[in-house]
Amino acid sequence: MQKQALPLLAMACLCPLLAIAQAPSRAAAACRSDTARQISVTGTGLGRSFQNPCFSPNGRVLAFTNFATRYNTGKSVVRTVPAEGGAVLAALSPTSAQSVNLPGQCWSAATDEVAYSSDVVDRDEIYLAPAAGGASRRVTRRPGFLAWEPSISPVLSEGKRWIVFESHSQANPEAGGELWKIRSDGTEPAVRLTQSHNDRQPEWSPKGDKIVFQREVGPESWDVFTLDVATGAVFNVTRAGELFNTDASWSPSGNYIVYSSGDADVEIANVFVIPANGGNRIRVTRSCGLDGAPGWSPDGSTIAFESAPFDPDAQGSTTLWTIDAPAGVR
Template identity: 30%
Template structure:
């Protein structure tokens, strides 16, 4: 396992947290650096951070140096993904009390809003050929004012200019964080299905968050996570053979780890370890590393950093 500079710095935090628990101190900063995505050339990572008081996008070198702010916009700007040609970043942003999809050049220029639907449009990801952007949308839900987790979130895709939006699923369910396989034939997404399960904090839930692989039209679903725990944030490997995701199946409450599974649901193995929680994984272009959000959560909130993990063959 090779640790990035961001991870080395983050490793100092457990000692500080332990001290805080014994000296009655109160944590005043809750800095969150999450949702990393690697550039196609493997040299940089884009991520979201709340260090300014709201979520903005930042870019840094893969060793943690050279951090620069990419966006400076009203509302929260989150879940970035790098275009295959390395020139643009797609992301979701809160505008007018809803989430929409935006695109911007890597130098922060040419910002464009791509969606304007009444429901939330979230979690955008590029297709491998760069011709479309996949995202989940609540635009077909019967009651947009209902609680987010009870709305219908279907998988859509559109061209990078925001035109030709088309639905890939019609499940009338919560289907989020979707992406198309490199060959464009299959989808992977997180789906909330009925049944006894556990939330991230291991409290009981009547809906189970699973990782599903399906054809590009949402048919022929295969549950590849198959666990009562919370499974989420799936991403295809660059070769289309594996899926990385996060799960809290190993516990304890509020702690998840990164897993890799073959696209048919076989050969599950754990990637990350340790007392810290890990979520929001994304592959490096070489398929040998993943970047993730390493986080600690307690009664005072959460804080965490971007880390790099090597994935064993």
């Protein structure tokens, strides 16, 4: 894989953005044994790593996080691009901060806004931005705490929308995460949903009755759980923490969950689908590198994800890809 990338990397002095985009892509294609397709992202001033794809309600556009330096490193901007690929449509967050959207469900159909977290002030808070671009609106104001990974609910029965997010102590951000929710207009105090665990990456179900998230169940062990919003009951969906089950989001029917996970023949992580009530999982992608942060299209036909033909935590960056959802699974 690296040998295939070297000729293009050698062109960096002539065309750096082209080399950054193409070199990992050719290696990634050689690394794959599935039908996934890369999403081309073009434009000026782009960062190096494309992450966290999140479909618009009509499925025509993706929001994503664009890290400047490499995977999860440097300043980052939440941008939009046509779902089939092409030129960036808009930058939704400031270019002077580290701003990150959640893959899967970050886009409100009710108001056409995208939720993201940003450290544009002295700590990470939650913001809502018009999907077409324009001024963002700050939702959370929580001195001493960090707010990450926001997902916005559909309009619920009481006529309200809520944002669920991952909360950490500002003094000790590496400590366990908690799940909190807040009204999307920020008019009521935030409410804690979980505690005494390390819970991360929450996402509302399409009906707004459940939240899917990942919980640390042991050293280097993570499972995908759901939380019943009305009762507070939690359910372990994956029950195999040693496989490092993370990055969960819903199918449009709410009957399935897509997530990233390992296996005996998966060195880093690939994308899998599992019934929301547990059961046998289905492997969706087949890559020798990382496939993660998956999000389902609103019509159920396609799953978008980030990918690299290596471990991007150790080197390099990711690009955006799509693959057909498993037959009969929506």
